Every structure is written in C-alpha cells, then in structure tokens.
Amino acid sequence: xxxxxxxxxxxxxxxxxxxxxxxxxxxxxLADNDAELADAIVEKRILPQLIRSLPEESRYYKKxxxxxxxxxxxxxxxxxxxxxxxxxxxxxxxxxxDFDPGVKEGATWAFGYIARHNPELSQAVVDAGAVPLLVLCxxxxxxxxxxxxxxxxxDISKHSPELAQTVVDAGAIAHLVxxxxxxxxxxxxxxxxxxxxxxxxxxDLAELVVEAEIFPVVLTxxxxxxxxxxxNGATLIREIAKHTPELSQLTVNSGGVxxxxxxxxxxxxxxxxxxxxxxGYVAAHSEDLSMAxxxxxxxPPLCVCLLEEQEDHIKAAAAWALGQIGRHTAEHARxxxxxxxxxxxxxxxVDTRSSEDLKTKATLKNILQKCTYLPALEPLLHEAPPxxxxxxxxxxxxxxxxxxxxxxxxxxxxxxxxxxxxxAEAGSLLQEYIHTINNCYPEEIVR
Amino acid sequence: xLYIFRALDEERNTKYKAAVKIxxxxxxxxxxxxLRHLSKMAILIQKWWRGYLRRKHFRExxxxxxxxxxxxxxxxxxxxxxxxxRGYCVRKYIHNFYALKKYLKxxxxxxxLVRSELQEYAEMKENEEKMKDLEKNEKKEKYQAxxxxxxxxxxxxxxxxxxxxxKSPDPMxxxxxxxxxxxxxxxxxxSPFADELYDWPTCKKxxxxxxxxxxxxxxxxxxxxxxxxPAEVLRQRYKPLEPTLRVRESMYSPPAKAREATPRDEWRSxxxxxxxxxxxxxxxKYEKYEPSLxxxxxxxxxxxxxxxxxxxxxxxxxxxxxxxxxxSSIVLFEKFGKTYSSTGKIV
Numbered sequence: 001x002x003x004x005x006x007x008x009x010x011x012x013x014x015x016x017x018x019x020x021x022x023x024x025x026x027x028x029x030l031a032d033n034d035a036e037l038a039d040a041i042v043e044k045r046i047l048p049q050l051i052r053s054l055p056e057e058s059r060y061y062k063k064x065x066x067x068x069x070x071x072x073x074x075x076x077x078x079x080x081x082x083x084x085x086x087x088x089x090x091x092x093x094x095x096x097x098d099f100d101p102g103v104k105e106g107a108t109w110a111f112g113y114i115a116r117h118n119p120e121l122s123q124a125v126v127d128a129g130a131v132p133l134l135v136l137c138x139x140x141x142x143x144x145x146x147x148x149x150x151x152x153x154x155d156i157s158k159h160s161p162e163l164a165q166t167v168v169d170a171g172a173i174a175h176l177v178x179x180x181x182x183x184x185x186x187x188x189x190x191x192x193x194x195x196x197x198x199x200x201x202x203x204d205l206a207e208l209v210v211e212a213e214i215f216p217v218v219l220t221x222x223x224x225x226x227x228x229x230x231x232n233g234a235t236l237i238r239e240i241a242k243h244t245p246e247l248s249q250l251t252v253n254s255g256g257v258x259x260x261x262x263x264x265x266x267x268x269x270x271x272x273x274x275x276x277x278x279x280g281y282v283a284a285h286s287e288d289l290s291m292a293x294x295x296x297x298x299x300p301p302l303c304v305c306l307l308e309e310q311e312d313h314i315k316a317a318a319a320w321a322l323g324q325i326g327r328h329t330a331e332h333a334r335x336x337x338x339x340x341x342x343x344x345x346x347x348x349x350v351d352t353r354s355s356e357d358l359k360t361k362a363t364l365k366n367i368l369q370k371c372t373y374l375p376a377l378e379p380l381l382h383e384a385p386p387x388x389x390x391x392x393x394x395x396x397x398x399x400x401x402x403x404x405x406x407x408x409x410x411x412x413x414x415x416x417x418x419x420x421x422x423x424a425e426a427g428s429l430l431q432e433y434i435h436t437i438n439n440c441y442p443e444e445i446v447r
Numbered sequence: 448x449l450y451i452f453r454a455l456d457e458e459r460n461t462k463y464k465a466a467v468k469i470x471x472x473x474x475x476x477x478x479x480x481x482l483r484h485l486s487k488m489a490i491l492i493q494k495w496w497r498g499y500l501r502r503k504h505f506r507e508x509x510x511x512x513x514x515x516x517x518x519x520x521x522x523x524x525x526x527x528x529x530x531x532x533r534g535y536c537v538r539k540y541i542h543n544f545y546a547l548k549k550y551l552k553x554x555x556x557x558x559x560l561v562r563s564e565l566q567e568y569a570e571m572k573e574n575e576e577k578m579k580d581l582e583k584n585e586k587k588e589k590y591q592a593x594x595x596x597x598x599x600x601x602x603x604x605x606x607x608x609x610x611x612x613x614k615s616p617d618p619m620x621x622x623x624x625x626x627x628x629x630x631x632x633x634x635x636x637x638s639p640f641a642d643e644l645y646d647w648p649t650c651k652k653x654x655x656x657x658x659x660x661x662x663x664x665x666x667x668x669x670x671x672x673x674x675x676x677p678a679e680v681l682r683q684r685y686k687p688l689e690p691t692l693r694v695r696e697s698m699y700s701p702p703a704k705a706r707e708a709t710p711r712d713e714w715r716s717x718x719x720x721x722x723x724x725x726x727x728x729x730x731x732k733y734e735k736y737e738p739s740l741x742x743x744x745x746x747x748x749x750x751x752x753x754x755x756x757x758x759x760x761x762x763x764x765x766x767x768x769x770x771x772x773x774x775s776s777i778v779l780f781e782k783f784g785k786t787y788s789s790t791g792k793i794v
Binding site for chain 2: 017223225
C-alpha cells in the first residue's frame, strides 16, 4: 500500500534480466496474496509492459509473468477481464508453445484461472486458440503439467455446451480417459472433474464420454483411497446417468449402481452427495431401474445417510432419492416402507427445518400414495400432522375394504380408535375416507 | 198498469235471455262439431301423408339402423381383440415380468461380481501400500546398519547386539554382518535437478551486488600485471548459461523427435563409410589380413596357392610320368618367385 507497485514498475525495464525476473516474481507474489494490490497492478498498466517483450525473454521471465497474470486474474472477473484486454492471451499462447514444461504449467494455470469466472472469459480463452495446445499439454509426461491442463479444461468446459463441444472437438476425451488409470490421486481428481463437466451439458456429450469406454475403469476410481477422487467419480456417473433412461440402463448394466452404493456406504459427509443423487436419478427414470436400485441394496445406505448426516442438503438429497425409488408402484413403496424409513422421514418433516420441508413433503406424499404395506403405515397414523394424515387415511381406506385380516389388525392395534378421534370437516376428502373405513366395520365396533 | 207492464217486461226478458241461451248453445255445438270435424280431417290427412313419407324412406332408415347395429357389433369385437392383444403384447414384451425378474437377477449377479472385483482391487492397493511401507522401513534399517557397521562384534569383543548372555544374536547383528560399510562421504554436490522441475544444468546464479573479488590474505604476493575490473570478471564468470534452442529443449518434445528422424536416415544410408581417419595403430588392429576359411588349413596357411598350384598324386598316375609341358607357359608366370627374394632365400 505504500506505493510498492509504483516502485517496482521501473525495475521491469531494467537492463539486467535477473532483476526483471525478480521484479516479476515479486509482483506475482504481491498480487497473489491481496486483491487490492492486484487492482493496483492493473491500474498502473504494468501488465502491458510485462507482456510486451515476452517472446524474446528467458523462460524464468516467462514463468514469472505467467505467475503474475494468474495471480491477478484469480481474484475477480473484472480483474480477469482487464488481464484479457491488455492482450495477455496471445502471449500466454506463445508461452504454451514453449518447450519448457514449467513455462507451460504457468501459462496453463493462468488460462485456468481466467476461464474459471464466467462464460465470456472462457470464450475468449478458446478464441485465442488455447484448447489444442492444452490437449497437447495433457499428453506431456510431467504429472504437474497434466494436472493443471486437466483442471483448465474442466474450467473451460463447465460453462456452456458450446465450450464443452469445442474441448471435445480438440480430441480431449480420449486422452482424459487414458489418464483415469494413472496412480496419481490429484491427477485423477482433475481428470474426473473435467469429464463430468463435459458430460453434464447434453445427451450427445454424455454419450461421447461413455463411448470412450470409461465404464469399468471409473468404478475402480470409486474405490480409491482419496476422498475427492471418489466424489468426482460419483459426480461423473451422476452426470452421465441423469440424462436419459438408456444411459442409466448402461450404468446399471455395468455394475455402476453397486459401486456407487458401496461408495456411499464407505464415505462420510459431502463426499456422499453425488452418489446419493446418482441413485435418485437412476431410480427416477423408470420402475425397472428403480427395482434394479432396490435389488442392488440401495435403500439401507440411504436410510443410514438420513439418520447420520448433519447437513441439510445431504439429508434432503437422501430423502429425495428415497422418494424417487418409492414412487413408482406398490412394490417399490413396500420395499421403502420395510426399511423403516417412513418414521424418520416424518420426524424430519415435523422438525420444521427450512429447505428440507418441501423435499420431504414431496417424498412422503409420493411414497404414501402407493404404499399398501399397512404395518408400516400404522405407526405413522399416531404421529402424523393433518396434511400427511389425509394421505395415510386415504391409503387405509383403499386397502381395508378388501382385506379382512388387515381389518382385524387395524382394530386390534388401536388404529380404528385413532381414526375416530380425527376430526375432519364435513365434505372433505378426509371425511370420505373416514366414512369408507367406518363402513367396513359393523356398527357396534365403530361406536 | 205499471205492475203488469213490469211483469210482462220481466217475462219478456227472461224469455229473451232463455232464447239467447238456447241459440248460443246450439251455435256453440255446431261450431265445435265443425271444429271437431276439421281436426279429424286434418289428422286424417296428416296420417296419410306421414305414412306415405315414412314408407318412402323406410328402406333407407332400415338400412341405416342395420348399418349402425353392425358397426356397434364390429366395434365391440374389435375392442375385444385389441384388449386381448394389447394385454398379451404388454405382458410379453413391454412389462415382461419374467424378463424383468431375470434381468434383476442378472443385475444382482453382475453387482456381486463388480463388488468382488472392486474389493480385490482395493485389497491389492492396500497390499501395495503396505509393501511400499515395508520396503521403506527395510531400506531405512539397512541404511542404519550400513552406517553403524562399526558396531559389529569381533572375535574378541562381542558387539552391542551380540550380548554373551543371549542365546542367539539379535537380528540387528545379523543385518550388520550382511551389510557393506558405507563409503566415504563424497562431496555434497547440489543436484542441478533439485531446483526446478526439469532444469538444464546452469551456472550458479551470480552473487548479487558483488563488485569486488573476495578478500585474499593481505601478505600474499600480489601477481603482477594490469588486470581487468573485478566486477567485469565476475560478470563474465557468472554469466548465466543461455543455451541454444537445441540444448534447451527436452529430449522428448516433438521438435526433438522430429529431428531424430534425419540422423536415423543418415545412419542407414551414409555417403562415406569411413567417416573417421584412422589413427596410427589403425593398421595393426584393423588392417590385419584375415585369411579366408576356405584357404586356411588345419595348422596354418595352406601351401596351395602360394607354394604350389597343382595337386600331385603319383599313386593315382596311370603311367609313370607326370604331365609334360608341350609348350612354354606364359612367360610372365615363369618369373613367379624368381625375380625378387622372399625372406631368407636368395634367387
């Protein structure tokens, strides 16, 4: 703040190259730690000077310049825009064509930070012709360079389908898929995140990713010892499975559901979230797939999640997934009810936490409308609030007229007494249901 | 009189009124009879007319009714067929229960397989890590043993790990026996690769802000002569290496690989066979005559070809004499071995 930047500016034009390099390094470190200094650097027009003589400079200077650009661009979209406007992108492309891997790494990192903020900046990066060079970078033998290149491709393709298409057209998918089997954990993380950003936009892109034969390999990633690799692997499977029933079918056929279920069982916290959402998406497409999820023992981990997790959004996701599984037919609802989840769901609903309300209400309604498994419904009868009560009573009124054993059970367990205690307005659905139930029994018992 | 006229008047009134009544009644009867007649006629006409119309369109109506009845029947039958067919089709293909059951069984079997494979993979990974750790520990222990090789027990003095009160020596002792002592510590050369990722060896960075040579002892004899400015000397000495493009790039980059292709071509089809001029001892090593196998005999060189040219087997002769030369052979060949002396022989 004491005008450091102004003092450093003339040193950039010094004769001795090592002074220039050190100045650039200093500027980079200053900008890295503080957004205001980065602002100051941009205002004092240091960036055009840095960039002007870049092609003839040594690789240390290029590395330091790339470091400065990346440090400035990482703080906010406006700073990144300023970096782009002073023509940094062409120079960074020249850096990318250099032979030294360290220079390439610096340039790639700078591209990644610029492209991260919004789609226009990503488009600018793509227009500068960086994508084919990035794909070449991925093929280099140095692991750090591969990591950064993968993360940059992931940042570019996450904004829009056109950008993802550009990345795919440069032939990135084949190389990314080759690198999934690399033993380095951080590299796998970035590669999986890149693939999932590509696959999430549209069915065609997801199909392209699937055609590159990821399926048995991705499942081994779900067993990796690093948590983030597991999370990103589950994210990739989720992005693929959510588009169409055929893609979900593919994941089920290759055993993906089993791997995801195991993964959910073995992790804790936010790492589970994409896995839970995968199960929800797969089950949502059709009842066969939902049955497949049930057969792969998908329900117990989801119940465990509901019980154990503290965070709201994970619980909401688990409740949503259970709802998707249970809403198709009576069989599915029975499986869900047998797992003793309904009381838990009811407790969560009654507990009035803000965002979960909607989700849990929806799931309870969906499952209850198909549930004919009376022993599970009975405990709910005693505790449910009125809005849920009408669904429960509705279900009872549908099943009881036909099943005599259930009627007997209903009376002995005190359900009929509870039903009488419910007061409903005349003419409402609830009243009708109560009437139907009462009609199943002879008069004396009702009184 | 008044009373009589009044009575007569009243009588006349009543008779008048009665007559009006009767006439009225009769006229009403006549009118109603006429109206009845009219309506009867109208009904008759309408009856006949309607009957006629209906009879005219009777056939059409019957046909239409028949057609509608037929259609209804066909519709019903078609519904029945469609019902049966759709039920069959859906049960067999779309919601095929048994196929679904088989599929779910297959899915669960596949899941089991996948789970077991993944389990194996995870176990393999764990084993690998354990092995790595074990190896690391072993390496450490071996290095320690090599360092502390002097703790080995000798004939006279038992070492630390070989106490006489123990039944058998400590495992460390065995390690010590097996290990080779460490060589003398070499000069610690800072690896040029330590600095940056794949750096080429460069000169050390120039010491910043030094303009004078380091201080030497004051009483040494100063060498004579005009010398350059020490700052200049230092700058030249510590000038950073700016390698050429060819040196700078790594071995594996595309331009280097592309350049590799031309030397290979040159290897294959060189223009000059002996690219290097021979050294002085060249002829001793490379130009020694090696006789061909064809002509070298069991105990050295065969005499045939140098000493004599024709084999002579007297035992196989038919007559006693050898061949005689009838005319002289080529004059030049007569001089072979006779014009100059071979070693030790005088011609």
